Amino acid sequence: xxxxxxxxxxxxxxxxxxxxxxxxxxxxxxxxxxxxxxxxxxxxxxxxxxxxxxxxxxxxxxxxxxxxxxxxxxxxxxxxxxxxxxxxxxxxxxxxxxxxxxxxxxxxxxxxxxxxxxxxxxxxxxxxxxxxxxxxxxxxxxxxxxxxxxxxxxxxxxxxxxxxxxxxxxxxxxxxxxxxxxxxxxxxxxxxxxxxxxxxxxxxxxxxxxxxxxxxxxxxxxxxxxxxxxxxxxxxxxxxxxxxxxxxxxxxxxxxxxxxxxxxxxxxxxxxxxxxxxxxxxxxxxxxxxxxxxxxxxxxxxxxxxxxxxxxxxxxxxxxxxxxxxxxxxxxxxxxxxxxxxxxxxxxxxxxxxxxxxxxxxxxxxxxxxxxxxxxxxxxxxxxxxxxxxxxxxxxxxxxxxxxxxxxxxxxxxxxxxxxxxxxxxxxxxxx
Amino acid sequence: xxxxxxxxxxxxxxxxxxxxxxxxxxxxxxxxxxxxxxxxxxxxxxxxxxxxxxxxxxxxxxxxxxxxxxxxxxxxxxxxxxxxxxxxxxxxxxxxxxxxxxxxxxxxxxxxxxxxxxxxxxxxxxxxxxxxxxxxxxxxxxxxxxxxxxxxxxxxxxxxxxxxxxxxxxxxxxxxxxxxxxxxxxxxxxxxxxxxxxxxxxxxxxxxxxxxxxxxxxxxxxxxxxxxxxxxxxxxxxxxxxxxxxxxxxxxxxxxxxxxxxxxxxxxxxxxxxxxxxxxxxxxxxxxxxxxxxxxxxxxxxxxxxxxxxxxxxxxxxxxxxxxxxxxxxxxxxxxxxxxxxxxxxxxxxxxxx
Numbered sequence: 001x002x003x004x005x006x007x008x009x010x011x012x013x014x015x016x017x018x019x020x021x022x023x024x025x026x027x028x029x030x031x032x033x034x035x036x037x038x039x040x041x042x043x044x045x046x047x048x049x050x051x052x053x054x055x056x057x058x059x060x061x062x063x064x065x066x067x068x069x070x071x072x073x074x075x076x077x078x079x080x081x082x083x084x085x086x087x088x089x090x091x092x093x094x095x096x097x098x099x100x101x102x103x104x105x106x107x108x109x110x111x112x113x114x115x116x117x118x119x120x121x122x123x124x125x126x127x128x129x130x131x132x133x134x135x136x137x138x139x140x141x142x143x144x145x146x147x148x149x150x151x152x153x154x155x156x157x158x159x160x161x162x163x164x165x166x167x168x169x170x171x172x173x174x175x176x177x178x179x180x181x182x183x184x185x186x187x188x189x190x191x192x193x194x195x196x197x198x199x200x201x202x203x204x205x206x207x208x209x210x211x212x213x214x215x216x217x218x219x220x221x222x223x224x225x226x227x228x229x230x231x232x233x234x235x236x237x238x239x240x241x242x243x244x245x246x247x248x249x250x251x252x253x254x255x256x257x258x259x260x261x262x263x264x265x266x267x268x269x270x271x272x273x274x275x276x277x278x279x280x281x282x283x284x285x286x287x288x289x290x291x292x293x294x295x296x297x298x299x300x301x302x303x304x305x306x307x308x309x310x311x312x313x314x315x316x317x318x319x320x321x322x323x324x325x326x327x328x329x330x331x332x333x334x335x336x337x338x339x340x341x342x343x344x345x346x347x348x349x350x351x352x353x354x355x356x357x358x359x360x361x362x363x364x365x366x367x368x369x370x371x372x373x374x375x376x377x378x379x380x381x382x383x384x385x386x387x388x389x390x391x392x393x394x395x396x397x398x399x400x401x402x403x404x405x406x407x408x409x410x411x412x413x414x415x416x417x418x419x420x421x422x423x424x425x426x427x428x429x430x431x432x
Numbered sequence: 433x434x435x436x437x438x439x440x441x442x443x444x445x446x447x448x449x450x451x452x453x454x455x456x457x458x459x460x461x462x463x464x465x466x467x468x469x470x471x472x473x474x475x476x477x478x479x480x481x482x483x484x485x486x487x488x489x490x491x492x493x494x495x496x497x498x499x500x501x502x503x504x505x506x507x508x509x510x511x512x513x514x515x516x517x518x519x520x521x522x523x524x525x526x527x528x529x530x531x532x533x534x535x536x537x538x539x540x541x542x543x544x545x546x547x548x549x550x551x552x553x554x555x556x557x558x559x560x561x562x563x564x565x566x567x568x569x570x571x572x573x574x575x576x577x578x579x580x581x582x583x584x585x586x587x588x589x590x591x592x593x594x595x596x597x598x599x600x601x602x603x604x605x606x607x608x609x610x611x612x613x614x615x616x617x618x619x620x621x622x623x624x625x626x627x628x629x630x631x632x633x634x635x636x637x638x639x640x641x642x643x644x645x646x647x648x649x650x651x652x653x654x655x656x657x658x659x660x661x662x663x664x665x666x667x668x669x670x671x672x673x674x675x676x677x678x679x680x681x682x683x684x685x686x687x688x689x690x691x692x693x694x695x696x697x698x699x700x701x702x703x704x705x706x707x708x709x710x711x712x713x714x715x716x717x718x719x720x721x722x723x724x725x726x727x728x729x730x731x732x733x734x735x736x737x738x739x740x741x742x743x744x745x746x747x748x749x750x751x752x753x754x755x756x757x758x759x760x761x762x763x764x765x766x767x768x769x770x771x772x773x774x775x776x777x778x779x780x781x782x783x784x785x786x
Contacts, residue, residue, distance in 0.1 A: 046737065118686035119595065127610070144596065
């Protein structure tokens with residue numbers, strides 16, 4: 001039997017959550033064969049999201065090495081197969097996934113994010129009876145799952161949907177004002193999405209909930225995707241300065257450019273941005289201009305002791321500037337599936353619905369604490385719960401992390417939620 | 433490809449085309465029995481979409497000389513119209529396909545009217561601008577039109593597009609073999625499109641298209657009505673392009689602004705150029721070559737795009753008439769070296785025209 005201490009020691013020793021659990025399962029296993037288990041991943045290895053695609057692959061590589069070091073899944077090692085989804089979209093992503101299944105018989109496909117798919121991935125998983133875990137961070141995953149839970153039993157979203165960014169962000173701003181950490185000059189907020197689903201759903205959620213949190217939307221301007229010409233938008237912001245500028249566009253190079261151009265004539269506004277500031281490119285391009293920028297993520301490696309072995313192993317293997325915040329997503333995804341597959345008695349194979357459904361059931365039943373926080377599948381949508389906006393118990397939801405760049409030479413500081421925070425919020429240098 | 437028939441019966445060109453068509457149809461029918469991989473069948477379905485769009489762009493530019501860059505916009509219009517009819521009116525996909533294609537045709541006629549006084553590169557600029565405006569109008573549409581569950585949906589679907597509006601019904605009918613059913617439908621669409629295109633190209637109106645392309649002033653002087661001909665070719669090509677857009681949306685159960693991307697348009701142009709501009713079989717040959725090359729270079733990683741670029745560049749430099757044109761040259765060369773060739777003057781004429 002395994003006790004809590006042994007489990008935690010094993011986890012930290014292996015640098016991965018679930019390490020000992022998997023070893024323990026393996027020690028009891030009588031694997032009938034030791035042929036590798038093919039694990040597929042359809043990632044944007046070229047095109048505009050290639051930087052993230054590489055990190056997603058890194059996360060999978062590290063997890064696969066650790067799982068194999070722990071004895072694999074019931075004695076069978078994992079073998080990774082990657083397909084490039086290039087410019088993404090429904091056709092390219094579904095075809096990439098189908099190729100993984102046809103060519104390698106992958107019982108599972110763990111993707112990072114792919115844009116513009118309209119969650120067509122879920123149909124590939126359903127048609128072939130495979131597990132599909134992804135980090136698209138889309139409420140449309142939940143909506144599609146609800147239409148036919150029996151058909152989409154194998155589709156999991158490894159993080160909360162983007163919808164929760166909206167109320168989460170407003171709640172964060174309100175809390176800053178209520179606790180006196182920030183004195184808002186007015187109640188106005190400016191929302192700047194770019195033309196893509198992720199960005200617009202978040203912007204809409206902020207806009208629709210703004211009144212509930214005591215804010216009024218003074219500007220809602222959609223910019224092209226991608227973009228680095230911020231002049232017209234900045235002119236409008238300077239004409240009617242809001243208390244907070246919320247940019248839901250997410251490409252790091254574009255967001256860094258926003259800060260460079262914003263600081264030429266800043267307004268007394270907090271600047272909150274989406275996702276991009278978590279990537280090294282944001283700091284590299286923006287330099288000192290990014291100090292003070294706030295951002296949040298519903299999925300990202302936590303800066304705690306629990307995730308420390310992972311962070312160190314990741315940078316030791318992939319370089320000092322490697323973005324473990326991104327790689328951590330697929331890293332947790334693979335570990336979570338591996339444990340569930342071991343518990344279910346094996347991963348199964350495509351079209352083996354009976355066995356694959358057992359793995360899916362184990363994934364739904366388990367509460368998994370990874371390096372990104374806690375994954376617990378919301379039965380209504382098969383995505384992670386969001387803490388604290390959706391659930392009040394941090395042991396049952398993935399933390400919606402708010403971070404601030406306080407010194408561009410170092411990693412951003414986690415300033416909320418309070419249970420996870422390592423540092424306090426500081427007023428940005430441009431606010432007088 | 434100069435004439436459908438002579439006074440003495442069906443020409444050699446038409447005979448050769450008929451033989452090629454029969455061989456291709458036979459291959460298309462046997463294909464699902466030989467291909468077990470869903471991926472390969474899926475790629476073939478995708479290739480059939482490319483070939484359908486390229487064949488209609490070929491009709492527009494290759495045969496009629498109208499350098500329109502709105503081809504993917506018309507394709508998207510058909511797809512969006514089909515999806516929106518299903519989404520907002522709850523119609524079955526099959527019932528929405530033809531109205532979607534007609535909507536694309538009307539859109540194309542409007543584009544055609546706007547281009548009437550323009551020629552060459554100005555047509556390209558205007559049509560590209562229309563396509564880009566369409567893309568921007570869709571992706572910047574953020575106003576909530578209807579709530580679907582907890583999601584706010586824009587009228588045009590916005591940057592998200594449309595999904596879950598229905599499919600071709602093969603999943604229900606054939607269960608696990610649904611892809612074979614979809615393949616049969618898309619292959620039929622392609623066949624019908626090609627037959628209709630052939631008839632148009634060989635008809636008097638097809639001759640008028642080519643006359644306007646080769647020498648507009650002379651064609652008009654001989655009584656060809658440029659206004660009618662240009663609108664007609666915009667309408668005909670748009671119907672099948674829009675229909676393909678509807679089938680594409682139904683096949684993938686999704687349509688989004690991504691289909692309007694420049695890379696998609698460039699791929700269609702590349703297919704036509706590599707296969708042979710102004711050649712009936714060119715778009716099909718170009719599709720086979722480029723899709724195969726893309727597939728074979730899949731393992732080449734970052735060199736894959738470079739490899740495709742080199743193939744396209746070499747095709748343009750070494751084969752200005754495309755692969756079909758080069759094959760014709762090769763056959764003629766071999767015939768000249770073989771005095772006892774059985775090929776008659778009609779076959780020779782047919783190859784020259786291809």
